[in-house]
Amino acid sequence: MIEVLNLTKKFNGLTAVDNISFSVExxxxxxxxxxxxxxxxxxxxxxxxxxxxxxxxxxxxGKNIQDQKPEELRKQIGYVIQSIGLFPHYTxxxxxxxxxxxxxxxxxxxxxxxxxxxxxxxxxxDDFLKRKPEELSGGQQQRVGLAxxxxxDPSVVLFDEPxxxxxxxxxxxxxxxxxxxxxxxxxxxxxxxxxxxxxxxxGDKICLMDEGKIKQIGTAKELIFSPQNDLVxxxxxxxxxxxxxxVLTLKDIMEDIPKKEYKGEAVQDFxxxxxxxxxxxxxxxxxxxxPILRIKSCDNKKIFQTTSEGIMTAFYxxxxx
Amino acid sequence: xxxxxxxxxxxxxxxxxTGEHIGLTVVAxxxxxxxxxxxxxMLTRYKKFSPSVLGVIGIIQTIPSVALLGFLLPLxxxxxxxxxxxxxxxxxxPIVRNTYTGIEEVDPAVREAAKGxxxxxxxxxxxxxxxxxxxxxxxxIRTATVINVGVATLCALVGSGGLGEFxxxxxxxxxxxxxxxxxxxxxxxxxxFDMILGLLQKFIRQLIKPILILSSLVIFVIIPFIIVPSFxxxxxxxxxxxxxxxxxxxxCGLKKVYNLSMNTVExxxxxxxQALKEKKVDVICGFSTDGRIRAFKLKVLKDxxxxxxxxxxxxxxxxxxxxxxxxxxxxxxxxxxxxxDKKMTELNFRADYKKEPPTKIAEDxxxxxxxxxxxxxxxxxxxxxGSKNFTEQYILAHIFKQLIESHSDLSVxxxxxxxxxxxxxxxxxxxxxxxxxxxxxxxxxxxLKADKEISNTILRDEKKVYNFVKKESKKRYDLEWLQPxxxxxxxxxxxxxxxxxxxxIETISELEYFLKKSD
Numbered sequence: 001m002i003e004v005l006n007l008t009k010k011f012n013g014l015t016a017v018d019n020i021s022f023s024v025e026x027x028x029x030x031x032x033x034x035x036x037x038x039x040x041x042x043x044x045x046x047x048x049x050x051x052x053x054x055x056x057x058x059x060x061x062g063k064n065i066q067d068q069k070p071e072e073l074r075k076q077i078g079y080v081i082q083s084i085g086l087f088p089h090y091t092x093x094x095x096x097x098x099x100x101x102x103x104x105x106x107x108x109x110x111x112x113x114x115x116x117x118x119x120x121x122x123x124x125x126d127d128f129l130k131r132k133p134e135e136l137s138g139g140q141q142q143r144v145g146l147a148x149x150x151x152x153d154p155s156v157v158l159f160d161e162p163x164x165x166x167x168x169x170x171x172x173x174x175x176x177x178x179x180x181x182x183x184x185x186x187x188x189x190x191x192x193x194x195x196x197x198x199x200x201x202x203g204d205k206i207c208l209m210d211e212g213k214i215k216q217i218g219t220a221k222e223l224i225f226s227p228q229n230d231l232v233x234x235x236x237x238x239x240x241x242x243x244x245x246x247v248l249t250l251k252d253i254m255e256d257i258p259k260k261e262y263k264g265e266a267v268q269d270f271x272x273x274x275x276x277x278x279x280x281x282x283x284x285x286x287x288x289x290x291p292i293l294r295i296k297s298c299d300n301k302k303i304f305q306t307t308s309e310g311i312m313t314a315f316y317x318x319x320x321x
Numbered sequence: 322x323x324x325x326x327x328x329x330x331x332x333x334x335x336x337x338x339t340g341e342h343i344g345l346t347v348v349a350x351x352x353x354x355x356x357x358x359x360x361x362x363m364l365t366r367y368k369k370f371s372p373s374v375l376g377v378i379g380i381i382q383t384i385p386s387v388a389l390l391g392f393l394l395p396l397x398x399x400x401x402x403x404x405x406x407x408x409x410x411x412x413x414x415p416i417v418r419n420t421y422t423g424i425e426e427v428d429p430a431v432r433e434a435a436k437g438x439x440x441x442x443x444x445x446x447x448x449x450x451x452x453x454x455x456x457x458x459x460x461x462i463r464t465a466t467v468i469n470v471g472v473a474t475l476c477a478l479v480g481s482g483g484l485g486e487f488x489x490x491x492x493x494x495x496x497x498x499x500x501x502x503x504x505x506x507x508x509x510x511x512x513x514f515d516m517i518l519g520l521l522q523k524f525i526r527q528l529i530k531p532i533l534i535l536s537s538l539v540i541f542v543i544i545p546f547i548i549v550p551s552f553x554x555x556x557x558x559x560x561x562x563x564x565x566x567x568x569x570x571x572x573c574g575l576k577k578v579y580n581l582s583m584n585t586v587e588x589x590x591x592x593x594x595q596a597l598k599e600k601k602v603d604v605i606c607g608f609s610t611d612g613r614i615r616a617f618k619l620k621v622l623k624d625x626x627x628x629x630x631x632x633x634x635x636x637x638x639x640x641x642x643x644x645x646x647x648x649x650x651x652x653x654x655x656x657x658x659x660x661x662d663k664k665m666t667e668l669n670f671r672a673d674y675k676k677e678p679p680t681k682i683a684e685d686x687x688x689x690x691x692x693x694x695x696x697x698x699x700x701x702x703x704x705x706x707g708s709k710n711f712t713e714q715y716i717l718a719h720i721f722k723q724l725i726e727s728h729s730d731l732s733v734x735x736x737x738x739x740x741x742x743x744x745x746x747x748x749x750x751x752x753x754x755x756x757x758x759x760x761x762x763x764x765x766x767x768x769l770k771a772d773k774e775i776s777n778t779i780l781r782d783e784k785k786v787y788n789f790v791k792k793e794s795k796k797r798y799d800l801e802w803l804q805p806x807x808x809x810x811x812x813x814x815x816x817x818x819x820x821x822x823x824x825x826i827e828t829i830s831e832l833e834y835f836l837k838k839s840d
Binding site for chain 1: 428430431432433434435436437438439440441444449452453
């Protein structure tokens, strides 16, 4: 758990971060979202003391970060950056083992942990352990970067635009894996990005920042459907349609789906907590002309059928409200 | 004797000098690495000092080697110590700057990641920045090595040995083989070091530790052996120029005639007097009209066995120039026998001690003997006057220039400061200069390389020497020796007046007696 209280940073009289407070629960992912220069990276770096705060406090697992040596603090926090920063003179194995070695882990333990982590990020250890960073693609490098951050099993991980340098296809793939990675489920994470889709995709909560201040903090659904000010509205405006499809689930529009009888077999089943965007995408990829789908409630009690058209009708209905 | 024979007969000396050369280079380099690497690292941590520190080291780099050796002479004396210090200073810049740049150029993302993972500043320096900067640092060491091999030749000027000895003797004596015997091994050494370091570059990450260990070994083990003795042991030493050491009327003959044996070191002619004054040496081979004799309170030892041949100065002119401007004959005849030994010493003294410019000294002199001096001739030079690189020659060149320009329509350009007889003479033969002041004795031994028999028969008679060189130069090179100016600037051994008086030494024979006694 991370608690940030009245955090402020001034650079030569200019206020980069202006008295912000938020907290991230254990296992939760908070997105710091905003345009460049809004103070999101500065906020992140104040948490592992790469930048020292002008005033305010940060507690990690209840401990004030000022009470620890910066080096000791950072060894307990995973840190992933956009430019990755793998050591070019180290092999993949040595790169992943940096923090365990700093913590003077037993050699055997470090070796088995390194293998385990590479498996976890989808890089077969036997192929990759002895490679140098220059022999890896950008996506592979960022996987190693992630493995390196997780090496000593920190409870808190900070991400600074981790997928920013990747091409769109690799980025989407790694984002998907990221969501499904079990070892990340228990981590308390803060992720900085300027990409609204990434924010909605990865965040449990989003903290939208502008000029060093928090404009709104809440779930993606809250920010999109109940914005608190014009800035929040404007920030999502350009991609609103797609974002709405992303944050709404079948359950949200269930009552507006026209109740009709369909003839024929349903091609696919969806639970009611599926995102509309995912459902529509899945239906697009079936060979049938007007495929029928089946929606189940999470307890498997209610089942009914509809088509893409039915879902779109309900979606527009919901938007109108 | 051809070059190959020369190499074989001088084999031992070449090997010895090459050894000294390598020693100087490697020791200086080790010290430079030992101090340069940490200094470069420190600068990356205290960046505000880096422009000033790198600036100072850069300025040192621009000081000409001979000037730097001159600065070091009063502090460190002569021999190996000042040479190593000079080489160290020259090697410092590439090493410090490359260390600094190499570390600065490490990808900031790598540094941020290292810091973000909890590495301390020292861990980042030694585990990340330094290993990544090694190729750049190594390139700096390589540059420093090649610079050092080159500069080490100049260190022969302060008596530190090395291949420079051959080169400077060769230049002084107009002996191409001797120059090559020093220059070729020096060039090969530079290429060899560069090649070896180039090969090692591949294994550099494994090598950087042994290199550091070796360089600290050199510092703590070898240096004391070189430097400490030089502070304690100070025998009666003679500092001679490379030219004097080798030429037939120099030290070799002197040894035989006076049965003399001394500790000798080779010194640059410009640094020699200072070295004597600073008590770094006890005897030097000066010139009898040098102004510094008076300025530094030196005593010229009497040549009681008349060993040194006459060195009367004359303008040495190309025959073609004379035919083109016959007026030169008449003009220089006005100057004949007008400058006495005493007069020349005074003129030199004014330049060396009172720091008056040669132009003014020349003008005063000409006015004093009743010549009108007109100034500021412009336009294309009709005549180019050269000179060697010591005071007397500068003054004479200016006297010649003002004399010609005041009494004819000819305009004169000066090319002064040519380093040694060989360079002056070659310039004359290649028509790059038209005339320069030359000494009859030098003409006899160095330019004409007269046989022993001939030189022995005429050596004691200044007239005969003059007539011989005049006739032979005309015949062989179409060069004309105009009338002598009067004074005789011969070689002379000199000591500090105070020491000579204390030891009661007046003549070279007495010096020989003293040396034999103190042995």
